[in-house]
Amino acid sequence: MNPDVQTNRPFVIAGIFTLVAIALIVRLLDLQVVDDKWKLSAENNVVRKVVSYPARGLVYDRNMELLVYNQAAYDFLATPREIASFDTTALCAILGVEKELLVKNLNKAKEYSRYKPSVILKQLSASRYASLQEQLYKYPGFYVRSRTLRQYPFPIASQALGYVGEVRDRDLKRDEYYASGDYIGKRGVEYAYEKQLRGKKGVTYQLVDVHSRLKGSFKEGRYDTTAVTGDNLISTLDAKLQLYGEQLMAGKAGAIVAIEPATGEILSMVSAPSYDPGLLVGRIRGKNYTILQKDSNEPLYNRSVSAAYSPGSTFKPVNGLVALQEGVITPYTKFVCHGRASRPVRCTHDHITPLGIVDAIRESCNPFFWQTFKASMSKYSSTKEGYVEWYNYIKRFGLGRSVSGDISGERKGNVPSAQFYDKLYRGSWNSLTVRSLSIGQGELLCTPLQMANVAATIANRGYFVSPHIIKKVVSPTGKVDELTFEHYETGIDSTYYNLTTEGLREVILNGTGRVAYIDSVSIVGKTGTIENSSGTDHSAFIAFAPMNNPKIAIFVYVERGVWGAKYAAPIASLMIEKYIKGFISPRRQYLEDRMKTSVLLESEEEKKEEE
Numbered sequence: 001m002n003p004d005v006q007t008n009r010p011f012v013i014a015g016i017f018t019l020v021a022i023a024l025i026v027r028l029l030d031l032q033v034v035d036d037k038w039k040l041s042a043e044n045n046v047v048r049k050v051v052s053y054p055a056r057g058l059v060y061d062r063n064m065e066l067l068v069y070n071q072a073a074y075d076f077l078a079t080p081r082e083i084a085s086f087d088t089t090a091l092c093a094i095l096g097v098e099k100e101l102l103v104k105n106l107n108k109a110k111e112y113s114r115y116k117p118s119v120i121l122k123q124l125s126a127s128r129y130a131s132l133q134e135q136l137y138k139y140p141g142f143y144v145r146s147r148t149l150r151q152y153p154f155p156i157a158s159q160a161l162g163y164v165g166e167v168r169d170r171d172l173k174r175d176e177y178y179a180s181g182d183y184i185g186k187r188g189v190e191y192a193y194e195k196q197l198r199g200k201k202g203v204t205y206q207l208v209d210v211h212s213r214l215k216g217s218f219k220e221g222r223y224d225t226t227a228v229t230g231d232n233l234i235s236t237l238d239a240k241l242q243l244y245g246e247q248l249m250a251g252k253a254g255a256i257v258a259i260e261p262a263t264g265e266i267l268s269m270v271s272a273p274s275y276d277p278g279l280l281v282g283r284i285r286g287k288n289y290t291i292l293q294k295d296s297n298e299p300l301y302n303r304s305v306s307a308a309y310s311p312g313s314t315f316k317p318v319n320g321l322v323a324l325q326e327g328v329i330t331p332y333t334k335f336v337c338h339g340r341a342s343r344p345v346r347c348t349h350d351h352i353t354p355l356g357i358v359d360a361i362r363e364s365c366n367p368f369f370w371q372t373f374k375a376s377m378s379k380y381s382s383t384k385e386g387y388v389e390w391y392n393y394i395k396r397f398g399l400g401r402s403v404s405g406d407i408s409g410e411r412k413g414n415v416p417s418a419q420f421y422d423k424l425y426r427g428s429w430n431s432l433t434v435r436s437l438s439i440g441q442g443e444l445l446c447t448p449l450q451m452a453n454v455a456a457t458i459a460n461r462g463y464f465v466s467p468h469i470i471k472k473v474v475s476p477t478g479k480v481d482e483l484t485f486e487h488y489e490t491g492i493d494s495t496y497y498n499l500t501t502e503g504l505r506e507v508i509l510n511g512t513g514r515v516a517y518i519d520s521v522s523i524v525g526k527t528g529t530i531e532n533s534s535g536t537d538h539s540a541f542i543a544f545a546p547m548n549n550p551k552i553a554i555f556v557y558v559e560r561g562v563w564g565a566k567y568a569a570p571i572a573s574l575m576i577e578k579y580i581k582g583f584i585s586p587r588r589q590y591l592e593d594r595m596k597t598s599v600l601l602e603s604e605e606e607k608k609e610e611e
Contacts, residue, residue, distance in 0.1 A: 047218050048117075048206045051179075054199030055148045057230030059161065059189060061239040062265070062471070068161060070148035073282065074129040076121040078106065080114040083141030091139060094132050095121060119181055123149060123282045147183075149281050150190075156242050158277040159302035160269045160469060162188020162408070165285070177201075187302075189469060192408045193233055196473050202227030234472035236265035244578050245270040248571045248592075251599035253297060253559040254538075255304040257452035257467075258575060261544060261553045264405070264456070264465030264485055267579065269449075271303040273601065297601055305410040308445035309557055312528035313364045313564070314542040315440030317500045318454060319373055320357050322393040324496040328375035331499055332356060335371040345370040345435055348529075361503025361526065362511040366439050373438030377431035384418050387434075391415060396490045398453045398464060399446055405466035405485040407449070414445040441531065448555050451542055455553035458504075459544035461497040463489045505547055513541070515565050515591070516573035521580055522547040523573060527564025536560040541568035545576045552579050560600050571595055 059068035076095065083106075092099050102120065109118035120142075124132070129144060136142065150164055165186045167178045177198075178184065185194040202225045205218035217224070245256045249272035256270035273295075279288040292300050301307070323329045339350035351363040360368035377386035395401060400415030420443070421429045436442030446454075449467060457464040466485040473481040504524035507513040512527045525543030532538055539561025544553035554572050561567035570591050577584055584592050 050145075050204045050206055052202040052204060052227045053145075053147055053182075054201060054227040055229045056150070056164070056199065057193075057197040057232045059233045059235055061235055061237045061242075062267075063238065064234070065239045066153055067157065067235065067237070067239060069151050069153070071151045072126050072129075073147045073149040074124040074126075074132075075119050075145045075147055076124055076132070076142065077117045077145055078109055078120050078142045079117045080106070080110045080141070083139075086139050090135075094128070094135055095124070096128060097121060117143070121283075122181075123147065125282070150277075151281065152277045154239060154243060155276040155278060156239065156246055156274075157237060157269065158275050158280075159271045159300075159304065160188050160237065161277060162186060162190035162192075163277060163280040163285075164190055165280075187408060189233065189235065192406050193231075193470060193473075196231040196233065199230035199476075200228035229476045231476070232474040233470050234474065236260070236263075236267065236469055236471050237269070238267045238579070241268045241575065241579050242270065245571075245575055246272070246274055248574060248595045249274075249558075250596060251601055252561070252567070253303070253601055254557045254561070254568075255307065255448040256554065256556050256571065256575065257304050257448045258552055258554040258579070259452050259456045259467055261456040261459040261550050262465075263471075264453075264467045265471060266407075266467055266469045267552060268575065269304045269469065271301070273297050273299045275299040302409050303448065303557075305404070305407055305447055305449045307557075308411055308413045308447055309538070309540070310442075310444060310530045311440040311446045311451055311542075312530035312538075312540055313440060314451060314526050314528035314540050314555070315444065315446070315454075316364065316369045317361060317458060317504065317526060317542075318394065318397055318399075319369050319438055319440075320361065320503075321458075321490075321492050321496055321500055322390055323372035323376050324357070324499070325393070325492040326376050326379060326389070328379050329357065329372050335360075335365075335368045337365050337367045342367040344432060345439065357499060358503040358506060361500065362506035364507075364512055364527065370435055370438045373435065374431045383430040384422075387418050387421075387431075391417060393490070393492070396488070397457055398488065399444075399450055403450055403453050403467060405468035406470055406483075407468070410449065411447055413447050413450055414443060416443040440528065448557050451540075451557075452553060452555035455542045455544050455555055457490060458497055458500060459550040459553045461494040461501075462492055463487060501547060504543075512565055513543075513569050516541070516543065516569045518545070518573055518577050518581075518588075519585055521545050521577060523576055525569065525572065527569055529563040532560065536562055539564050539566050539568040541565075541572045543569075543572050543576065545580060552576055558600065567595065567598070567600075 055070045058066060061067050088099055088102065092102055105120045109120060112118050163186055164183050167182045167184045171178055171184055185191040185197060190197065204224045207215040207218045245268045249256060249270055252272050254272055256268060258268040259266055275292055334354035334356045337347050337353045337355065339347050345366045347366045352359060355363065355365060355368060376390050377383045380386035394415050399413060401412050402410050404410050421434060425433060434442060437444050453464055453467050465487050468485050471483055501524055504526055507526055508517050508523055513525050516523055516525055523543055523545040524547050525541055528540035530538040530540060539558040541556045541564050544550045554575055556568040556572040558567040574584060574592055574595060
């Protein structure tokens, strides 16, 4: 070995150790002096992080009537290591809980950690909290954390507004904002506008000793943050109209959706049967949710946007508009109808013949709309090509797809594609095979929201704005965000809408919708009776008013409502009259009374008998 190498080895080794020592010293200085956040992390064993929860934003109706507000509630927590012996019975009496539940939750807290706080009871009421505060000094190791619970001045619009519930594992994975035990919007507006409503959590760091006793604020609050209240929402709903609609639908299953045509703003969204939204608030929520979930009438189910129904004759004006635009019929085209003897599509009653588009809408003539549908197919070299064109027009009305701008839980319904029929009939089908579509039945399925949007589209003579339920978001600082939504055109000339509207007015004046006539309001509409293979037929009605410069478009569907003019038409006309005039005419009071008191929901005993 080279003697020089041996001589230098101690210096090399010493140099290496010196460099390592310098690196460690530099890093320690960085951690402990330069970067303060690491000092905070190192002292976490004596720092308690206390999260403060913001109040959720409020929800108002279009006239600034409060729909959803907050009420204080309190979580009862404990740090097991700090708990001294206490009178369990007395504490249970204050909290209003069984001894077994308190002991069970305390044991869970001990298993989780003896040093960290755990929630023992959630959502104590303000009155319970007041009683507890007076006695809390007797129970070391226990403390209270404030929360807010949703409250409702009116027991309405439960499905539209949604509710708030505890986060699930998938929520925690999807958004790091949440921690176990947090609450999140579920369904309706609470879900769709969760990020705006939830606000921002605050954090306070408290110094505690090894026994978790509070010693003051950490770093004089340098790292503390204040909770920021959630944004307020101004909805498009009219609370009075919503309440009225729910009263009319009491004892029934079905839906009402009313829209302001020019803006797409939803005035009312009723799903029946409904429930009091206050049932899903606080400690009673879990029990009540189970009861509602097991109810065979499905009050949790939002029929207004999730139920896909056959639209029946309320769809006929759309079919006629497509045929007019395609040029396969004109305002002067007439078809012969043989009434109940008609084939291959039978008419439900005898009427004048031959008849054109206005008369056909008034009489709800099945053969006429079958002939227009057939003509639309025959225009092209193949049925499939013609059907694709017809299909594309129907989709432009917002059918068979999501149409809303901000509504959760919306189903697309179904406008069957040509590919669907190719598969179903192995490529061998024609207009006769799918003739039920021409009168709004067969595989065609639409939600009440979509059909109300069809009414708005006809009212606008060819366009619609995505139906929506919130129009403004207001921040805690007062900044207003006016929401905008998509505008869609159907591609059908407005002249044809005027012709169709003339037919819809005739329905009210001289046709099947005479029951919907309103003094001094030019309502137009179309009844629909939808076949029900398992019982009484369903009732539907599509309408808007006034005929010119319309203010409201509406669709009503009543399950097992017998026929269109029996329930759906009266309910729709009452809603329109209430909205436009503000009252119901004395001569129509009997109609209001009948709608409010009619019960069509089957009892559990009746359902069992059917089974």
